[in-house]
Amino acid sequence: MGKISEFNSQDYAVIARDYADLKEAARKRCADQSELDMVQKAFDFANEAHKGVRRRSGEPYILHPIAVAKIVVSYIGLGYKSIVAALLHDVVEDTDYTVDDLRSLFDDKVATLVEGLTKIKTVLDNEDKAMQKSMQAENFKRILLTLNDDVRVVLIKLADRLHNCRTIEFMPEHKRDKILSETMFIFIPLAHRLGLYSMKSEMEDIWLRYKEPEEFNKITEQINRNIIDKDKQINEFIKPLDEALKAAGFKFEIKKRVKTPYSIWKKMNTKGITFDEIYDLYAVRIIFDPIDSAETERDQCYHIFSIITSHYRYKADRIRDWVNYPKSNGYEALHCTLMSKTGIWVEVQIRSRRMNDIAEKGIAAHWAYKKDGFAEENESEMDKWITKVKEILVNPDVNALELLDLIHNDLIKTDIFVFTPKGDQRRIEKGATVLDFAYSIHTDIGNTAIAAKVNLKLVPLSYVLKTGDQVEIITAEKEHPKREWLQFIKTSKARKLILDYMKSQRQSSVNLGKKMLEEELKSLGRKLNDKTVKSLMDEFEIFDSKPEEMYFKIGSGLISLDGLSEKLKKYHGINKESYFVISNSDENHKYILASCCTPIQGDSVVGFKASDGTITVHRRTCINANNLAAKFGDKIVTVKWVADANSENSYLARISLRGTDRIGMINDITRLTSKDLSVNIRRFNLGTEEGIFDGFIDLYVHDIADLDMLINRLKKIPGIDTVIRTDL
Numbered sequence: 239m240g241k242i243s244e245f246n247s248q249d250y251a252v253i254a255r256d257y258a259d260l261k262e263a264a265r266k267r268c269a270d271q272s273e274l275d276m277v278q279k280a281f282d283f284a285n286e287a288h289k290g291v292r293r294r295s296g297e298p299y300i301l302h303p304i305a306v307a308k309i310v311v312s313y314i315g316l317g318y319k320s321i322v323a324a325l326l327h328d329v330v331e332d333t334d335y336t337v338d339d340l341r342s343l344f345d346d347k348v349a350t351l352v353e354g355l356t357k358i359k360t361v362l363d364n365e366d367k368a369m370q371k372s373m374q375a376e377n378f379k380r381i382l383l384t385l386n387d388d389v390r391v392v393l394i395k396l397a398d399r400l401h402n403c404r405t406i407e408f409m410p411e412h413k414r415d416k417i418l419s420e421t422m423f424i425f426i427p428l429a430h431r432l433g434l435y436s437m438k439s440e441m442e443d444i445w446l447r448y449k450e451p452e453e454f455n456k457i458t459e460q461i462n463r464n465i466i467d468k469d470k471q472i473n474e475f476i477k478p479l480d481e482a483l484k485a486a487g488f489k490f491e492i493k494k495r496v497k498t499p500y501s502i503w504k505k506m507n508t509k510g511i512t513f514d515e516i517y518d519l520y521a522v523r524i525i526f527d528p529i530d531s532a533e534t535e536r537d538q539c540y541h542i543f544s545i546i547t548s549h550y551r552y553k554a555d556r557i558r559d560w561v562n563y564p565k566s567n568g569y570e571a572l573h574c575t576l577m578s579k580t581g582i583w584v585e586v587q588i589r590s591r592r593m594n595d596i597a598e599k600g601i602a603a604h605w606a607y608k609k610d611g612f613a614e615e616n617e618s619e620m621d622k623w624i625t626k627v628k629e630i631l632v633n634p635d636v637n638a639l640e641l642l643d644l645i646h647n648d649l650i651k652t653d654i655f656v657f658t659p660k661g662d663q664r665r666i667e668k669g670a671t672v673l674d675f676a677y678s679i680h681t682d683i684g685n686t687a688i689a690a691k692v693n694l695k696l697v698p699l700s701y702v703l704k705t706g707d708q709v710e711i712i713t714a715e716k717e718h719p720k721r722e723w724l725q726f727i728k729t730s731k732a733r734k735l736i737l738d739y740m741k742s743q744r745q746s747s748v749n750l751g752k753k754m755l756e757e758e759l760k761s762l763g764r765k766l767n768d769k770t771v772k773s774l775m776d777e778f779e780i781f782d783s784k785p786e787e788m789y790f791k792i793g794s795g796l797i798s799l800d801g802l803s804e805k806l807k808k809y810h811g812i813n814k815e816s817y818f819v820i821s822n823s824d825e826n827h828k829y830i831l832a833s834c835c836t837p838i839q840g841d842s843v844v845g846f847k848a849s850d851g852t853i854t855v856h857r858r859t860c861i862n863a864n865n866l867a868a869k870f871g872d873k874i875v876t877v878k879w880v881a882d883a884n885s886e887n888s889y890l891a892r893i894s895l896r897g898t899d900r901i902g903m904i905n906d907i908t909r910l911t912s913k914d915l916s917v918n919i920r921r922f923n924l925g926t927e928e929g930i931f932d933g934f935i936d937l938y939v940h941d942i943a944d945l946d947m948l949i950n951r952l953k954k955i956p957g958i959d960t961v962i963r964t965d966l
Contacts, residue, residue, distance in 0.1 A: 294408040309397035323351035354391035419867030433600030442500035490526035517583035550576035677732040751793030835860035840942030845875035888938035897958040
């Protein structure tokens with residue numbers, strides 16, 4: 239709850255203005271005056287309940303639920319009960335009113351929605367209890383459990399998270415880190431899976447703005463300059479398409495779009511390219527109203543494709559047919575990339591009005607169309623996903639942390655298509671193995687699999703499948719699941735079925751695990767007692783279970799006893815409001831620089847405190863750091879660099895280079911690096927092919943300023959096209 243102070247006339251004017259905007263938007267989603275009256279009643283009630291309360295920003299608190307309600311109606315397209323619930327979503331948590339009060343004043347469904355949101359908020363905000371276990375994992379489970387009751391709770395929670403991200407500048411730094419990491423690990427993938435692309439993109443850009451502010455500002459400036467230069471060219475590109483489609487009798491609109499800063503930043507970093515090398519910076523979206531003809535909606539997409547490709551050359555390997563094969567979140571469209579007359583690549587997205595509504599408003603539009611009879615007769619991919627999530631949630635053999643990883647991976651996955659020996663097409667997630675495929679066909683086939691033939695070639699069960707593979711599973715009657723299978727399978731279904739089999743062998747695993755633990759403790763001079771068991775169960779994140787669960791996982795190979803002595807040390811909490819200063823002048827400072835992202839002095843960093851007090855320092859944009867923060871938000875430490883006056887520290891970094899090869903190129907690079915700038919090179923790996931060289935240099939620098947200076951100097955060497963910092 240925020241601070242309490244009297245409102246002034248300006249506060250009341252802002253409240254009235256924002257609510258008027260919401261009411262206008264809500265009017266379009268309300269079937270009659272009685273529904274609009276319910277929205278008015280909810281506003282009046284919430285406004286009175288939050289009267290005099292302010293947020294950290296100083297603005298009246300009621301502006302937050304109004305903003306959440308506006309997102310609910312404008313971004314997602316939900317109806318009046320969701321708007322009412324959004325307006326009331328903080329009342330039970332922050333005032334003396336109860337869910338029963340709301341039930342009597344409004345109705346049971348509104349009260350149930352608010353109750354679900356209150357439960358999520360209570361757990362997400364409870365940092366005191368997070369010292370003993372990963373509350374983020376439990377939070378995620380709580381959020382997903384609402385899918386069993388009403389998916390609107392998740393949708394409203396996403397709206398709430400988006401608005402909190404919009405106002406994140408007013409939060410303390412450690413809280414900001416937790417929220418941003420949690421958003422990247424949980425809420426952004428969830429928005430993507432539910433088809434809420436505009437919300438996903440906005441949260442991604444906010445994440446980048448605070449995690450890498452310099453990169454965000456630089457990319458934003460480049461986008462703005464590029465738009466000014468290229469806007470006329472895009473209009474000229476659109477003109478003949480507009481004329482041709484009108485001539486063909488289509489009713490449509492064409493919209494222009496530029497890639498978001500985050501999507502550009504991610505592509506630059508994952509592909510090791512510069513801003514100028516991103517050829518699909520621009521996209522044109524053709525949204526058409528289907529013509530009443532013998533052609534289906536899908537056929538008309540292909541018809542439009544044939545018209546526009548008669549005007550421009552298209553890039554064959556950039557066609558994405560989400561019309562024939564919709565994404566698992568229900569997204570449908572036909573994408574292609576065309577070369578304009580002025581020499582720039584432009585991505586064109588072809589969608590019907592229905593497809594566009596689903597792309598813009600996600601699951602809400604998907605089910606709205608389903609209700610109106612637009613959906614396929616078969617169960618949709620979205621409904622299948624929700625069913626699968628429910629199966630994972632009720633699995634007793636998966637704890638909260640495992641569940642977090644399982645569903646996070648499922649949220650961010652993409653699918654591929656493979657074929658049976660008879661030529662039947664099957665969808666399976668990218669990265670799936672032959673064994674995953676076997677279990678997707680039938681449990682018995684998975685349990686008895688020994689190998690497979692992929693494209694008529696014999697391969698092991700761990701072989702990772704690719705789109706277009708033809709797969710034949712080879713089985714043996716006496717074969718059975720093995721513990722080591724859990725190390726390489728990808729799908730949650732296969733994991734569940736293997737664990738189900740192992741559960742039948744549970745007691746032998748329990749006995750083995752207990753014996754292994756006793757022997758390991760004995761070697762450390764300790765005994766297996768209640769105190770030791772409780773300590774280890776907390777360390778292994780096994781909550782609300784009996785010790786047999788831990789013994790089973792040890793005996794099954796799911797828990798390693800490596801480093802057991804460290805795990806037995808007493809866990810110490812941390813003061814989140816204090817800074818940890820990275821300095822070598824104090825021997826009591828115990829820290830290590832993460833090897834996954836190799837931070838350099840001056841990088842924007844975040845720390846995680848281990849049970850022995852050691853701080854592991856990561857770059858803020860490190861994937862591992864975000865995953866850790868999403869699971870262990872209680873262990874986040876605010877970290878600051880302090881340069882020691884007499885320090886001669888150096889940090890290992892890698893820069894990747896690419897350019898046109900010539901005689902003397904390597905000599906120029908090494909002379910600048912070693913002689914001119916006195917940089918110590920650890921490894922030099924450059925190769926050349928057909929006149930193009932690329933590779934990397936590992937070297938030691940004093941800080942980020944040194945590295946930036948080196949990169950800028952190398953870029954000036956004739957023939958070098960790109961020089962960027964990459965992970966080791």
